[in-house]
Amino acid sequence: MAGNESIPIQVIREEERLDVTQDEASLDQTSRPFESARTRACVLLGSAILQLPIWGFAMSYGVFQEFYSDNWTLQGSRSLTGIIGTTSNGVMYLSMPFLFALFTRRWARKRRTAACCGVILTCLSFLLSSFSTNVWHLVVTQGVMAAFGCALIYSPTTLSLGEWFRTSNRAVAYGVVLSCKNIVGSACPFLLRGLLDHFGFRLTLRAWTVMVAGTSILAIFLIPTHPSSLSWDSHRSRKIPWQFLRHQTFYIYSVAIILQSSGYGIPQTYLNTYAHEVTLLSQTSATLLLTIFNLPGIVSSSFFGYLSDNKRFPLSATTTTSISALSSALSAFLFWGLTSQGSMALLVLFSLTFGFFAGGYSATWGGVINEMEREAAQRNEAIDTGMVYGLLNGARGIGYVSGGLAGVPLLKAGSVSSVGGFGYGSSYGPLIIFTGLSTVFGGVGVLWEGRKLLRFV
Known part of the structure; x- marks a missing residue:
């Protein structure tokens, strides 16, 4: 009896799988004219540029930690600065499951808007942190607010990257972007160290705010949402x-x-x-x-x-x-x-x-x-x-x-x-x-x- 009961379930699942496969195939055929090499190149370039504003601070926070240790001018416990870097990474990664789920289909049309909101939140956070007078100000602005803003930039744009390279060279595309992330992590420490030595942490954070705004806005508008997501009927998902x-x-x-x-x-x-x-x-x-x-x-x-x-x-x-x-x-x-x-x-x-x-x-x-x-x-x-x-x-x-x-x-x-x-x-x-x-x-x-x-x- 148990064996017989599993047959209709398998048939239903197979029919659903075939229906979804056919839907995706028809969407691919419909959107294929839009998938020009030029568009994919722009998407790849935009995703590569975004690694700087998204990961540059988080991967280089050790430079700020050292500067805070040697040049302490804030109120509060100096040791609390040690949680900023790990909290920043934590908030970003913890946000991703929810943000990916939101922008996969139902809110796909709002991806670019969401990414721009992420830029505004990130820039505002770094700008506010440059006026910090207490260590908890840094924890909130750099460790939480800026991190969530970066996650809001990362999630919708990364979803679009995967969709534009769905049928060809997806692994290569992700490999290029991941390499750019690590290049950012290798170069930014020297960039930020030089700014900190010459201008202090307040002017450095304001300069970083300008860099985040300039690179993010440019890159986001190089990454359009894939037509297959825009044409997907939400009730069929x-x-x-x-x-x-x-x-x-x-x-x-x-x-x-x-x-x-x-x-x-x-x-x-x-x-x-x-x-x-x-x-x-x-x-x-x-x-x-x-x-x-x-x-x-x-x-x-x-x-x-x-x-x-x-x-x-x-x-x-x-x-x-x-x-x-x-x-x-x-x-x-x-x-x-x-x-x-x-x-x-x-x-x-x-x-x-x-x-x-x-x-x-x-x-x-x-x-x-x-x-x-x-x-x-x-x-x-x-x-x-x-x-x-x-x-x-x-x-x-x-x-x-x-x-x-x-x-x-x-x-x-x-x-x-x-x-x-x-x-x-x-x-x-x-x-x-x-x-x-x-x-x-x-x-x-x-x-x-x-x-x-x-x-x-």
Whole structure:
């Protein structure tokens, strides 16, 4: 009886799938004349330019953290500035699942308007932060308001990028944009460091406001919404299948992402200050470390994406996430933890290795989604991979915020008592240990996989 009951369900799902496929095919045929090479080039150029206003501040916040530490003029606890960078990343990633869902179909016509509102909010936030007199002003304006504004720019424009490259070279398009993001993360620290040294943080934030406004408005109008989204009838859109929330695999990898992200944001925030205060490096050398930290991301994402999709020697999601997590933890424990005064070489080695292995962790999510797709197919269930990807970004945001909140008390604890020699004996010792432990648990899927294997022993 159970077997007979599954037949009509399968037929209905197959008919729905065919209907949606036919609808999408007809939309592609209708919109094909609009998909000129010139339009796609403009979309790609606009998406590449947007990486500067969206990620430039978040990926370079360590420079501001160092400046605040050396030139404190605000009221409130100086240590609170440590949560701004991680909170900024957290708010951005936490917003993405909701914003992607809003602008996928029903509000597709409002994408450009929403992105422009994001520009206004971001510029207003940075402008207000330049008038800050208390540290909580920076937390609210830079860590929350500006971050949400950047997410409001990122979500609708990224959806349009994926739609314009739906039928050809989508992977190449995303690869180009991701490379531009890491180029921004490598160049902006020097740009912002120079502005801070010459003009101070208030004029620097106002100059950054002008750069955000100029580059964002130009780029947004280079990215039109795809005709297929504009012509989609909202009442015909499919309901999101939530069956994947009943399976443990989703939660195992979500927890792993939260743990890995909580440690990944710590070096981005504190590495510059550590290099200047503990290893006594110059400000230029400390800024160089942040650039070196972001550089490997240009190639590591492609590398881990290749490992996840490699057809000749396929690796499971468990394996790829574990390679990234374990290697990142070893880098933190062996290179960052063993640094001492003047040990520039070890910090460079840490920046390169941790930046490569931890920076490529999010590229393993493709393998995670593939694994969840296979499980859904085995259970004869539908799955919306876009929604899954959005929720994984949300988990990353939780990790960033958690790491930022944990960093302040850990730094205070390190200033009271040391935990050994070298870097471990400094006030940053607890932060180093936290970074290593949290990133190693990003490979918690190994434990889950081992548990499943034991069932067959």
